Amino acid sequence: MVKGGDLEVVPDNTFLNVLAGTKAVPRKEGMSLEVQPLEEMLSFSEGAYVGEMHQDLEAREVQQRFFMEGLNMFKVTTLGVTRVLLKIAENMDLDLVKRKHEDWWEAMFTKVTLWVPQKFPFRRHVWVKVWGIPIHVWDEHLFKKIGNLFGDFVDFDEETIARKRLDFSRIKVSTEKMVLINDVVELVVVGRVSAYGWWRREVFIGGEG
16 A cells, blocks of 8 residues: 555555456556657647646637737647647747736746657646545545645535535546546544544545546
C-alpha cells in the first residue's frame, strides 16, 4: 500500500475487479508506434506560442477577450485545460504587444512560451465518481485529498457539495494520466467513531472521462 496522509491507496486494483471479486492483474507495458510529423501541422504550429492561462476557458471565450482588447491579429486554439495555442502574424512583435497591454496580459496568462514539440506535456480534465464515502466524513477537505491522489483537484458537482445524494460523489480533477482512472482507496477514519478509536472503509474510484 502507498500511504497518503490518512488515506491508503491499493495499487494495481480496479473498481471492476473489486465488484467481481477478482484479483488485480499487473498492467502490461504499453505498445509503441513510430510516426512521421505532418508537414501541414508543422507549418501550422511553427512560430506559434503556448499560453498558460489563470483560468480554464474555452477558445472562443479567449478569442473574444482578445477582440475586446483590440488584438484582432491573434488566432486562439484550445490545447486542453488552461492551455491555448496562440498564432500571430509573422511580422508581429509579441514582446511589444505584451508591453502595450501589460495589465490585461498578466491577468490572462501565467506565462506564454514558444511552442516546442519536445516540451509539451498533455493534461486533461476528468470527472471521477467516488462510491462508499462514509456520511460522517463527507466533506470538501476529503474530496480535495482524493482528487489530489489522481492529479490536481479542480471542483466537485453541485449535488456533491449540497449533499443532495450520499451514495456517490463526483469530483473533477486535472491530470496527465491518459489511462482510465479506476482504483480502490482504503479510507482510515481516526478519532471517536468506534470503540477502537478508528474506522476503515474501502471507497471505489471510477473515471467518467
